[in-house]
Amino acid sequence: MKKLNHILPKPHGWLLGAVSLYLLSFLFTPRISPINSLNAEIKSLENYIHAREKEFEEFSSDTSLINKVVNKGETIAELERLTRKTTGLFIFKESSWATGPLFWSNQRSYPPDEIFTLPDTTYFKQLEKGNGFYICIKKTLPGKNGDSIITIGMVPVMYHYFSDLPDKFEHDASANILISGITTDYPIKSNSGRTLFYVSPKSRIDKPSENISIYLRLAAMILLVIYIHLMAERTAIRFGFWKGLIFLFIVLFSLRLISYFFPFPVNMRQFELFDPSNYASSEIHRSLGDLLINACLFSWLILFSLHKLQRTGFYNLPAGRIGKVIGSFASLSVVALTFIIAFTIRSIAAHSTISFDVINFFSLSPFTVFGFIALAILAVGYYYFMRIMTPLLSIAFDNNFYPVYLVIAIAGLTFLTFQVNDPLLPFYIFVLGWLIIYIWLSRLNKFGISNQGQTMAGALFWIFIFSVSITAIIIDANREKEWQNRINIANKIDERTDPTSAKELNVAFVWLDNDFLASNFYRFKDPDQAALLRDSIMHKGAFPINYKSHLYLFDADKRSLFNEDPESYNTIETVLTMQAKPSEGELYYVEKGFDKYTYIFERTIKNENQKILGYLFIVSELEEYDKEVLVAKLFRGSENPDFEKGGIYSWATYFDRRLSVDAKNKYPFPTSLDQKDVPKETIEKRVKTNYTELWYKAKGNKIIVVARKKADALEAITLFSYIFCVFLFLVAFFNLLLLLLRMGGNVKEVRRILEWNIRTQIHSTIIFISILSFLIIGVSTISFFILRYQQGNREKLSRTMEVMMNEMGKRLVDRLQLDDKLAIYDSVANDDIQDLVNDVAEIHGVDVNVYDTIGSLHVTSQPVVYRESFISKEMHPEAFYYLNREHRVVHVQQEKLAHISYMSIYAPLRGSDGVTYAYINIPYFLSQQELKQEISNFLVTIINLNAFIFLVSGVIALFITNRVTRSFLLISEKMQQVNLGQTNEEIVWKRNDEIGDLVREYNKMVRKLEVSADALKKSEREGAWREMARQVAHEIKNPLTPMKLSIQFLQKSIDNNSENVKELTGKVAKTLVEQIDHLSKIAFDFSQFANIGNTNIETFDINEVIRSLDNLYKTGHEGELKLQTVPGKVMVRADKTQMNRLFTNLIQNAIEACNGKGKCNIELKEVRTDGVIQISIRDNGEGIPQEMQSKIFIPNFTTKSSGTGLGLAMCKGIAEQAGGKIWFETKTGEGSTFYVELPVAN
CATH class of the missing domain: 3.30.450 (Beta-Lactamase)
Structure with missing residues (x-):
């Protein structure tokens, strides 16, 4: 956190940035009021119409181009330029406009008849036999021989299909206005100022706010989120974790509550992600977007608490019954949260319109992706919640989890007793069993969720566990959803x-x-x-x-x-x-x-x-569905059941046990039923080898059977693959986010992070190769599919065209044999050709259109498309150009109808004399749909394979990295063990490789080091003896000086026959005894310091040692000794006598540090975290000067006027001998705190 404060701006800078961006967003929001919004919509529509009017004026004024078009002299480039225009361009002869146009630029529209009798100007028309509202611009031009040319521009204003296709404006599909049939205050005018029509505002605003405004507000929210987090961190540091957590919770709860009732930061309901019709399970999770936000906030609070709780004494539970009661309540919270999250995960699949049909790739939508992300975030939050709760349960029940299992089972079963009639009862029982297994798995040492040194294998293990669990929940929900859908299908068929x-x-x-x-x-x-x-x-x-x-x-x-x-x-x-x-x-x-x-x-x-x-x-x-495939797509509605879309279900209807001819026979239904086959219940489920069947017993003697092919294994594997990949990408995203926060603008930090170790490099290389191969194989294979499918469609259409041409050629010959002047367009021939067209369309599953030689539709197998004017009855202008002008034998091109893209083939129908009598067109409306299905099947397969490759590559990466890094770890461990004070072992390496060369050099170094170590030891021993002799001499010299002076003074008094010789003798004797005791203490201190390594290790309760010192010191000095020990026993493995000496020295030093400062307050406090006990001893003395702090643990250094300076050096040695450490913190004038950290044995 301190590092981040240096890299990033101060917390209030983030708030200032958030407020600035939020205020700035209003500058890009012209729709501050409904009037401004409507005026902007009207201006946008008028600008569009004016631009199209200008476009038509340029075309009609280009007499050179018009003459080319009229005289069939335009080039293909000029034609393509005209067909790409939004405005439909038409040219007619004034004297013969009823016979058809001389030129047309698209198939979207056709001028209404009344336009030809009106004067030249701009009109607004709703095409009754058309697909919407158009601006019709008419301009008459002089022509040859006095026959004028009529040019007409059809400018689409709004498409209005008589179907479930949405009405939309051409200039802006999401415009918030409507065309009004009455006069309003909002006229739309032409370039000349003439009122064309009126509009009115929509009652409900569907269009989102301006993109720039939305982006600015989202950026402001990101800055605000960062600010809130930094302030919560700062609050936790200054005032404690709980206050920081409460601050974060209150702020997030308040902001979330505001967003529920007010459009903050934007109106969320304008986005489809927040549409309740897609998903809504409760007032809290009112949409998928709300669920996603709530999942993020939940995970945020958990992650904020994860590591800070360990430093708060959260796990310092009181011993005995109280601790177990706390553990029981913790178990109840675990059960409650598990049920809530499991129900939420299930509701995403069961109570939503979001498709999780992973077998059909193109049925998935962006909502599916967001659904998977929400599931993953919930699982991550739950995982870290369990990382918090599992150690607490372990401590509460003294590492005995059987009571935990019992409490969870009792709590879960008690809850389920109130859900006896709930259809989700089996699901909750499954979740309860899963929770017990999950807690058991979390206790495994290798994969335990409280394992701080968790490896990649452990992370992959838990990702695998959660992926399998979520897959099972979604599949169960999908099964229920699919079965209910199948019942609805049976009801629909029954009604039909x-x-x-x-x-x-x-x-x-x-x-x-x-x-x-x-x-x-x-x-x-x-x-x-x-x-x-x-x-x-x-x-x-x-x-x-x-x-x-x-x-x-x-x-x-x-x-x-x-x-x-x-x-x-x-x-x-x-x-x-x-x-x-x-x-x-x-x-x-x-x-x-x-x-x-x-x-x-x-x-x-x-x-x-x-x-x-x-x-x-x-x-x-009632008509057959497969004869109206295109119409079904154009009139597609949300109420149409899956069986009307074909491909998924097969069904049959039995009357009096006889099969109806209306059955869909992709499934081998029996033609008749035996009495034993008649279902006894209204609805029955029967399982066959590869299919499941729903038997629906309707009223009367009617039985409906709906069958679907089983794909349980494929669906489970595919769904697991999707969820597993989402987890991987989510983890990668979180890690990338953390890296960016760590890097900030620090170039050195960037370089350090980019310096990957060998393990990371190998992992990354294998994963990168997997992803790269997935992308390369996927792109190349899909490209191959598209090319192959297009080629296949061309061949299929060519064969169908050949059949059609041959049959129509025969009919043409027959007609010409009767009268060589007879056209094929009379009423008798028309019926004959219509029957032929219908037969070919039925046999080959395509549609057939027959155009005359001027490009007008004559016969079609799909009359509804042209009757409803989805397409005009004129031939596609480019296809007409290639066949009529360039006289091609065949022409294939891509065309588009509304939202459908399809392939279309054209060919001329010629007689034996080579004269063209008609143009045949076969559009293949299903080409795009079938191509998507092919790609969908492939993507399902390759995603499954890729998920499998990820798993395998992860295992291989672990194996390779462990194999490679194990060698380096061995060398690293040996190097860490190199010590001048012991015998260093050489590494035995039998392979002759690069690592072998490194090992040989290491062994040479070890041998050289042994020689150098021996010489150094000898030198150090000599130096140590010299230093010890100097120190001992110095320490002995100090008491010898007063002894010598006292004896000399006594000798002088005796020589002078002083009267007080006896008194002086007593004083000298006392002085000698004192100095001899001092010499004895010096000898004892040096002896103890020399014997630190001689320990008597035993397991004991450190609190007993501390309490004994409390009894010794609490009345033995001026002041107060306060103890704050953790409840229960704290067992350590060490020398009990040395531990007593360690804390005796520290307490004694604290007492001496308080001398001269009045009342002495000493506080001894224990904190237990992460398998260690931390004991601090704080005094209120003067503190340790800065210049002395670096020497405080050096032997023979002392801050006092007397003493050997071995006390703190001895304390440091004792602590390290016990596997712990000692350090201190000090403030001048306020006192010092010494910390001792020891590993606990329990």
Whole structure:
């Protein structure tokens, strides 16, 4: 932390940066008010229209280019430049515009007929037979021979498909405005200032804020997060961990609470990640984004607490019953959190629309990635939470985990007794068993989560454990979800095949009430109005895509009102009377054959006086899904079940135990059932070799079977691979983040970090090769798939085209044999060609279009696409150019319809005379979908392989690095053991490699060192004896001097016959005794210092030694001795006598340091952390001067006026002999604190 404070700005600098960025974001937020927002939207739309008007004006003014186009002289480059424009460009002859355009630039639109009768200007039109709203710009130009040229520009404003495709503006798909059908205060004007149409604001804002504003606010939040963390760290350092944790929790809780009720830092609901429709399990986890944020905050609090708790006495539990009670509550918290996190993980898969169908790669979405990240973060937070709790449980129950297992089992089973009726009961039982196994695994020495020196193997082990566990939970949720989905499919099939319950049609007919029909009945009597109103009804009615419907209208006299089909009122009424049976409401059904039905909706239209105005009938028939693949994609809705999308499920319907012809036979269903096969329950599950079957017993004699291929093993392996890889990348990201924080702007730190050791280099190299190979193989293989698939599609389309050309060629020859002038476009030929087109489309599974020689559609197997004007009936301009101008035999190109990209092939239909009579087009709408499926299957395989490679490469990397580094570790250990005071062993190395050369040099050095050591020992012994002799002589000389002076003085007094000789003799004798005692103490001190290495090791309670000293000293000096020892016994292995001497010396020194300072306060405190006991002795003396601190543990050095200076040197030796260490901290004028750290035996 101190290092970070030097590298990074002061904490308040981060806050200033966060506030600055947040305020700056408002400068890039023009949508401060709804009015400003709407004005910006209108300005953006007008700028777009003005730019397109200018674009059209440039085109229509380029007479040279127009003449080229009219005379078929434009180049392909000029054509491509025109087709790339957003505006659809059209050129017509004024005299013959009804026969078709001379030129068109795209297939998205076609000018409405009324535009040709209007004067030149700019118009706004909604194409009733089209796909949206357009600006139509008309300009008439003079042509040759007085025949004017009409140029028309179709500028798309908003696409409006009669389907589930979203309406969107061309200039901005997320614009927050709507086109209004009435006059509003917000007109959209042309370049000339003419009002084109009006818009209105959306009631709900869907568009996110400006990107720059969002980025600035997110950057501000990152700085704020850093500031909060640094302040929490500072609070923990200054005021203690618990206050730091409380500060962090309160700040995070407050900010999170604000974000729930206010748009802070931005409106989160504008992002799909925070959309509750994707995931919402509770008021706390209201969306996937909320869950992700909460998971990050949870992990943040846990990681903040992880290492700091060890220094707070958190693990210093009282002995006995109180400690076990605390341990029991800790066990309950572990059970509660485990259940909460397990339920949350399961809810992500079970209670969301997020796809975890990892078998289908392209079904996954960004939400899947965020879901995996949330799962990984929750698991990481839980892992570190258990790292905190496991040592606490160990201490609470004296390292006996059987009571822990018992408490957890009792707590879990007590909770489950209240969940007896909960369908998740088996899941909770599984989680409870998993928790007990997890705690057992966490106690293993090698992989224990409290192991501070955990290796890469240990990290991979826990990643593996969590990946397997999360995989099991998600698969269980997926199974439940899939089974419920299969039941829904069976219900859907039941509804489809139940003539008395055609709910889809009933819903579609609800809005066709008498009021609507009566008020609009007059429009049905006008042919133009009737066509528009019919089209609107068929669209607005939201008819299911699997039904083909026909609308019939008759007046009060039962005469047809412009019906397209010839059926009369009497015909329909006869069917209703003689054959139809009632279904629901005004809906009837007619049984056409075995499980085939026609539905007829009838409504009599009356005015307010109950006078009959007319009659309405809608006849609907169920169509096959595989015949309407494109329509199904265009009309795709969220309510369509999977079976309508094909590929996943196979199903069959049995009536009276006979198989319906409507079955999907990818699965070998029996054609009939025996009585024993009939299910006894409404829903039954049956497992076959490679499939699982759902048997649904509907009412009557109907049975529905829905089968799906089993892919349990593949799904489990793939899901595990995804989660395992997410864990790896998450760990890599965290490590990278820590590295960046450590590096900061310090160049030296950057260089130090980049200096990897051999182990890291080998690990990184193998992992890098794995990733690189994955990328290279993946990219190259996918590229190969795309090329191969495109080639395969070309070949398939070419073969289909060849069949189509041959068949149509035969029909053409037959027609020309009747009349060589007869075209193929008359009504008789039209039916013949339509049948041929339908047959080829059915057999080859493609669609076929036939265009005439001027590029207009003549016959198609997919009429709904052109009837609904998803595509105009004009041929693609580039394809028309290549076939009509360059006379190519075949042309293949990529095209796009709405959101679908597909391949399309064109070829001319020529007669035996070489004359082209038509152009054949075969679009392959499923090419992109099938290519994605191929790539999906490959990616599933390669991701599985890559995860396996990661595991194997990790093991190989560990093996190789251990093999290589073991040699270096051996040499390193031997070098660390090199000591001049002992015999150094040579390394035995039998292999003749580079390490062998290093070993040989090491052995040479050892031998040379032994020679040098012997010489040094001899020199040191001589020097030591000289120093000892000097010190002993010095220490003996000090008491001898007063002894000599006293005896000389006594001798002089005797010689002088002094009167007080007797008294002087007593004083001299006393002085001699004192000095002799001093000499004895000197001898004893030197003897003790010399015998430090002679120890009597035993295991004893260090608290007993300290308490005995407390009894000795607490009344033996002026002041107070305070003890703060940890509860229970603290067993150490050492010499008990020397330990007594160690603390006696330290306490005695503390007492002497207080002399002259009044009351002496000495505090002895114990702290137990990480397998050691730390004992501190603090005094309130004057402290140790700076110049003396470096010499304090040197023998013969003393700060006192008397003494040998061996006390602290002896203390240092005793502590180190016991495997511990001693150090001190001092402040001048405040006192000193000596610390002794010893390893504990228990």
